[in-house]
Amino acid sequence: MLKLTVLFLAFIGLALAQPACAQQGLHGQGHDKLHHWYLTLKDWKGRPCCDGTDCRPTQSRVRNGRSEVLVGGEWTRVPPHKVLSETSPDLQTHVCSPGPDSNYPRGSIFCVVLGPGV
Incomplete structure (x- = not known):
């Protein structure tokens, strides 16, 4: 039973770690x-904002x-002309x-779609 509990907790930890990485703006x-x-x-x-992975x-x-947006875990200022007037599906x-x-120089941004309230 202890092994099952440990495996379950490890699975939950991994499941929660994935969204946390994504929200850091990691490439x-x-x-x-x-x-x-x-x-x-x-x-x-x-021009396209994405070459398939950006x-x-x-x-x-x-x-x-x-x-500002998180890019690679660092807050980066967004030049106004880089903000698109799109709304993301999510x-x-x-x-x-x-x-x-x-x-490209560190902190380069091709495009940004801002969520509500920003």
Whole structure:
């Protein structure tokens, strides 16, 4: 019985850890759930926001009147022209930005869809 309890608690811990990672804006976390929608997003110049792996759910906030999102676990200011007027299917904030191994400068953002209240 003790083994079963330990296994159950380990499973619950893993299940809860996945959404926590996705909400940190970590590259590759949570992308596959809305992959089809991410591919429809275009930036202010009409270019795709996502090359197939760049977008994921994240958290957002307003600081000193400016929107910020978590990108790779760090709060990053969002330039106003990077915010799309879309509403996400899950009503959450999503960021499209390059992965940590890219040649883009740290904190680069392609597009952001803000959740309600931001």
